[in-house]
Amino acid sequence: MISQASTAWRGSLRLFLMIFFICCGSLLLLVYVGYGEVQRTYPKFVVGKLVAQAQIIRAPLESHLRAGLPIEQFPGFRQFGERIRTSDPSIHSIFVSTRVGDVAFEVGAPGAPALRSLTEQETAPFLTQRDESWLQVFLPLHDRFSTVGALGVTVSRAEIEKALWARFALLLPLSLAIALVCALAVVWIDRRDRSGRWTATLFAAAFLVIAALVLHTLVSIYSEGAQAKARALSNSLRERFEPVFAFALTLEDFEGLTQVFEQYRQLDPDIRTISLNENGIVRLNLDPAMVGKPWRADEGSYEFSSALGGEKKLTVSVILPMDAVIAAVSRSAKNFLALFLGVALISMLFLKLSRTLTRSQDADASENLLTRLTPVFFIAVFVESLSAGFLPQLITAAAQEQGLSAAAASLTFSAYFISFLLTVLPGPQLVDRFGERGLMVAGAALACASMLVMAAPFGFEAMVFARALSGAGQACLLIGTQSYILTHAAAGQRTRGASIIVFGFNGGLVAGASIGSLLVNSIGPSGVFLTGAAVIAVNLLLVLALLPPVAVRTAGAGLMQALASVARNFCETARSYDFWRTLAFVGAPSKAVLTGVVGYLMPLTLARMAFVPEDIGQLIMLYPLGVLAATPWAARRADGGGSSDSILFAGMCVSGLSMLLVGAATLLRTLAPDLLPPDTLAIGAGLVLLGLGHGLINAPVITHVANSDAGRRLGATQVASLYRLLERMGHALGPALAGQLLVLTGFGLEAVSLAGAITLVLGLLFAAIRPRVQEAT
Amino acid sequence: MAPATRRELLRIGAAAACLPAMPTALRAQAAPAFPSWVSVPSERLARWTLSRGSDHLRCALANAPETDPARIRVTMLLPRRSSAYDIALATIIETFDRRGISVEFDLINFEQKDERGHYALQEAERTSARLIFAMGSEATDWLWRKAWNTKIPVVTVCSKDPVLLKQMKNYEKGSGVNFAFTSLNLSLDVQIAYLREIRPALRNVAVLVDSQNISAMETQAVPFVESCNSLGMNAFLVSIDKPERAAQELAGVLPPIVRNMRSSDPAFARSLFWITGSTSIFNEIGTINRHAGDVPVLSAVPDVVRPGTDSAVMSIGVSFESNARLAAAYAIDILGERVRAGDLKVGILSPPDIAINFLRARQIGLKIPFRFFELADDVYDPSGAAVRRRGLTL
Known part of the structure; x- marks a missing residue:
């Protein structure tokens, strides 16, 4: 009795710790991503503000310089500078640097770095310079003949980040508290209701609470940034108008005043309007229709007004729309959604694992093993997918650095799949020799080594080597997982076992692409690879801890026998017209599209279209979501007696059309920019459709070849195994073919269209060239 | 001694x-x-x-x-x-x-x-x-x-x-x-662009010049008139032949020119006088103003913009300094x-030296582009007193 209670408590404690750590990890990752986002976006508001503040000094300074006087003799710099610093204590220093780099004036604390190159900014309206410690804005200073120096405004990044972190730091204890409450609630509920349906709900609720708080923090930070910018712009305008009133002039003496407003909007397109008002009536406005009407700022905007001199009650008001803030926050919301998907998938796996470990005695061994196997395979794919949003760009840049063509990068991807193929080929022999667990440990070790090499700055050749290592490692993990399923899953659990592969691959891709592309913004590619190495190292420990050792079967057939068997099967299928038709027109091409288009071509072209890594990763993530959505339906249709021929044909058509949609989006948008949805929408829709198309192919294609005459002659397992092996040729060839398409189309999205057209043609050929009736039956 | x-x-x-x-x-x-x-x-x-x-x-x-x-x-x-x-x-x-x-x-x-x-x-x-x-x-x-x-x-x-x-x-x-x-x-293109900023629909341009000042004729007045006319304007030379009798000659030629301008441009919104670098001409700025009425008198020579009313309303040119x-x-x-x-290509000043007399501007109802005001080195306020000299506020 005591022992039972003790076991129950131990189980509850294990469940509590597992839930607590998962919740903590997820929520802290959410806060970290939110903080990373604000670190990236907030400086844009700061730069806009600094430019406006610098303009306050630049106008009189340039007037002085145009008079032919030396910079050093400018009077009043200290007064101007101190006035700005008093109104904005975040400014570290304001200084004037001469052409040769000497500091002519400086207010504030010394220590800010000088402008690195004045030449660069002679034609630019302003230049930003940033390093780990400082964020600086430089405005060039001109006399009548040349650029004679620059006016720099410096803020300390550490100070900015400290202020920002102070806002996010509040969320850390809250996250821990919510994780604690969540874990306690799960344990409490678990003692009463073991179905586990509340766990996901509680987890989602905790995630949403923290996400809402992070978003609220972002809104408030961006709002303050926008308001500070509006205030700086308004003050800058006031300084420019001040001489008018100082010289007893009036606005009636001038024309072209709105051009001044236009200049400000050119420098900062976020400005919605600038208005000069007299006694509350609009005198001048960027929108001429507003002149003469009572001044009223739009709702949903940030306004700041400065009073001008003169007898009349004149004010200049700058209006910044909330759209800029909303756009910045909506990007965070989108990132959080992607993160939620990724984290939810991981959490689901580990919650289930924690239940299994807690109730290991209740479940049957087969079920138990499958539950333990799932996270291991999932993590392997997850780690591999962390770099999905930026790997092609990284490798292409490395290739170009060594004087190679951009298309040469595709070799790296082919190296991965060739290595994968060469490892899979003697798969059964490797299992016999090292056992499933040994093979998976070796696979995790190889993947970890690959990540470490990728993280180091070794250059292009090392990347090729690392990718080959990764291919071999992933193959070992796949072979081990498949063998565990085949060897240890009960007969009734085989289908579920196969779903581990499907779920692991696509779920891992979703989670990896979404989290990796968010992490790369803050920790860089090397940081992501090091994180991947750490995670795969943990996976190695999980393999050792969770999976049972299996006796090594050294008596198995040797490699030569295996190759001979493959060759025999190959010859046997040579006469199967349907087998080869399916492989050539459907199987291999769809795998080539997966590795060539989704894994290589899309990230590269999207990066060239100025998509940031997080957007690329999230777009890529849509593909496996499509696959996951279509796979169950397609499998049911194929198993339920539906015509696999027609399902495969439909899959090819959908995937071909989806790629045409992706490629044509840019072209159509150029032709009718107002009528069509933005590129992102079209590309996203295209990738979902491509996933759906491949979802229609992945499972039914196995059923189809198994039902072919080759399947009947060799047996379903043998033919499926041979098919899977040959299908990997498509994997290996995909990046190389995509590289050629890229060169052919000048690295545009048209390459995707071309791939789509080829896919459609192959689909039509598949439908048109039907097997002879006797073979088909 | x-x-x-x-x-x-x-x-x-x-x-x-x-x-x-x-x-x-x-x-x-x-x-x-x-x-x-x-x-x-x-x-x-x-x-x-x-x-x-x-x-x-x-x-x-x-x-x-x-x-x-x-x-x-x-x-x-x-x-x-x-x-x-x-x-x-x-x-x-x-x-x-x-x-x-x-x-x-x-x-x-x-x-x-x-x-x-x-x-x-x-x-x-x-x-x-x-x-x-x-x-x-x-x-x-x-x-x-x-x-x-x-x-x-x-x-x-x-x-x-x-x-x-x-x-x-x-x-x-x-x-x-x-x-x-x-x-x-200044290059002719720049001069004309600046004038058009003041008078966007500029049509009548009377260029005042001393015909005895050959270099002013050859390098300023004649090329300026030719450039304006090539752009479809009605630009013409108003020359004096005897510098010592500039006041009398100007008093004789200016009234019919102003009448002519008024016939095609009643509000003088498309007309102006342009003074080139002839000392005998710009010394008679008072006479020119009296006869020009509300037609803006501008100059290529900064020295023609002076305190008080005997001043061009604005100058756009290059000072010796x-x-x-x-x-x-x-x-x-x-x-x-x-x-x-x-x-080194030909060194031409940009932006040019600009001087503005707001007393004259108000007298003739001329609005000054705010950009010119910000660039101006010399500014005279509505009372005609200097408030900015050589770019420095006084």
């Missing part, structure tokens, strides 16, 4: 300021005075020493002793006496001083005589001068004709547009030889071997 004039005393005082250790009485006796064909205000000579040359047409100004190894020698060729050259010289020595360049300027008046010009060139070579300033259009013309292939780099200053004078083919390229040209004129600063900047770059003289 006749008492010294105020100017002579100032000159002596300026030179004396360079010798702080000497007793005051001795300084006044020791320092030489400028010859009659050149002069620099004393306040600009704080660090300079004047020395007489080998003859009365030569003198030297140095800001460092001969023993200074960094001191370089620059020859300045002048054709005659001119207040414009004095301003340019003062600006150039000020610019060299500010940049901390140790230099001796060897000033030679060649009186537009060939033998004197050749002597100046020989002296420049003999004394290893590193650069020659050609001061004024006459010096530039003589050097360009007689010494275009000189080994010593030449920078022109206070000279009219070298493209209009056919010395250069265009504004985009350098001379290719050892000459760097600067221009006292600005041109000299540009020439000095060219010279310093050449001396520093950062650029070759032949690679």
Whole structure:
């Protein structure tokens, strides 16, 4: 009795710790991503503000310089500078640097770095310079003949980040508290209701609470940034108008005043309007229709007004729309959604694992093993997918650095799949020799080594080597997982076992692409690879801890026998017209599209279209979501007696059309920019459709070849195994073919269209060239 | 002995300021005075020493002793006496001083005589001068004709547009030889663009010029009229033939012109008068204003915008100071071997010197583009008093 209670408590404690750590990890990752986002976006508001503040000094300074006087003799710099610093204590220093780099004036604390190159900014309206410690804005200073120096405004990044972190730091204890409450609630509920349906709900609720708080923090930070910018712009305008009133002039003496407003909007397109008002009536406005009407700022905007001199009650008001803030926050919301998907998938796996470990005695061994196997395979794919949003760009840049063509990068991807193929080929022999667990440990070790090499700055050749290592490692993990399923899953659990592969691959891709592309913004590619190495190292420990050792079967057939068997099967299928038709027109091409288009071509072209890594990763993530959505339906249709021929044909058509949609989006948008949805929408829709198309192919294609005459002659397992092996040729060839398409189309999205057209043609050929009736039956 | 004039005393005082250790009485006796064909205000000579040359047409100004190894020698060729050259010289020595360049300027008046010009060139070579300033259009013309292939780099200053004078083919390229040209004129395109900013639908442009002032006719008035007409405007010359009777001549020709303008442009929204660099014309600005009525009178010469009502409403041009600063900047770059003289394209000021008189602007109801106000070096407020001079608020 005591022992039972003790076991129950131990189980509850294990469940509590597992839930607590998962919740903590997820929520802290959410806060970290939110903080990373604000670190990236907030400086844009700061730069806009600094430019406006610098303009306050630049106008009189340039007037002085145009008079032919030396910079050093400018009077009043200290007064101007101190006035700005008093109104904005975040400014570290304001200084004037001469052409040769000497500091002519400086207010504030010394220590800010000088402008690195004045030449660069002679034609630019302003230049930003940033390093780990400082964020600086430089405005060039001109006399009548040349650029004679620059006016720099410096803020300390550490100070900015400290202020920002102070806002996010509040969320850390809250996250821990919510994780604690969540874990306690799960344990409490678990003692009463073991179905586990509340766990996901509680987890989602905790995630949403923290996400809402992070978003609220972002809104408030961006709002303050926008308001500070509006205030700086308004003050800058006031300084420019001040001489008018100082010289007893009036606005009636001038024309072209709105051009001044236009200049400000050119420098900062976020400005919605600038208005000069007299006694509350609009005198001048960027929108001429507003002149003469009572001044009223739009709702949903940030306004700041400065009073001008003169007898009349004149004010200049700058209006910044909330759209800029909303756009910045909506990007965070989108990132959080992607993160939620990724984290939810991981959490689901580990919650289930924690239940299994807690109730290991209740479940049957087969079920138990499958539950333990799932996270291991999932993590392997997850780690591999962390770099999905930026790997092609990284490798292409490395290739170009060594004087190679951009298309040469595709070799790296082919190296991965060739290595994968060469490892899979003697798969059964490797299992016999090292056992499933040994093979998976070796696979995790190889993947970890690959990540470490990728993280180091070794250059292009090392990347090729690392990718080959990764291919071999992933193959070992796949072979081990498949063998565990085949060897240890009960007969009734085989289908579920196969779903581990499907779920692991696509779920891992979703989670990896979404989290990796968010992490790369803050920790860089090397940081992501090091994180991947750490995670795969943990996976190695999980393999050792969770999976049972299996006796090594050294008596198995040797490699030569295996190759001979493959060759025999190959010859046997040579006469199967349907087998080869399916492989050539459907199987291999769809795998080539997966590795060539989704894994290589899309990230590269999207990066060239100025998509940031997080957007690329999230777009890529849509593909496996499509696959996951279509796979169950397609499998049911194929198993339920539906015509696999027609399902495969439909899959090819959908995937071909989806790629045409992706490629044509840019072209159509150029032709009718107002009528069509933005590129992102079209590309996203295209990738979902491509996933759906491949979802229609992945499972039914196995059923189809198994039902072919080759399947009947060799047996379903043998033919499926041979098919899977040959299908990997498509994997290996995909990046190389995509590289050629890229060169052919000048690295545009048209390459995707071309791939789509080829896919459609192959689909039509598949439908048109039907097997002879006797073979088909 | 006749008492010294105020100017002579100032000159002596300026030179004396360079010798702080000497007793005051001795300084006044020791320092030489400028010859009659050149002069620099004393306040600009704080660090300079004047020395007489080998003859009365030569003198030297140095800001460092001969023993200074960094001191370089620059020859300045002048054709005659001119207040414009004095301003340019003062600006150039000020610019060299500010940049901390140790230099001796060897000033030679060649009186537009060939033998004197050749002597100046020989002296420049003999004394290893590193650069020659050609001061004024006459010096530039003589050097360009007689010494275009000189080994010593030449920078022109206070000279009219070298493209209009056919010395250069265009504004985009350098001379290719050892000459760097600067221009006292704005390019015609720029002038017209600025005028159109004030009068967007500009049509009638009356260009006032002294027909006896050949260089003003050739480099300013005639090309300006031709350019305006090529753009579809109705531009025409209003010339006076006898400078000494400018007031009477202007009083005779202006009223019918204004009547004509009114017939096609009743509100004078498309008309203006443009004064070129003729002293006899711009000295009669009061007369011109009286007859021009509400037609804006603008000038290419900054000096025509003055305090009070006897002023052009605005000037858009190049002052002697600005041109000299540009020439000095060219010279310093050449001396520093950062650029070759032949690679420098024609130095034209941008933005131009702008002066505005708001008293006149209000009188004729002219609105000033705010951009011009921000760029203006000289501003006179609605009472006609100066409130900004040389870019500095007073």
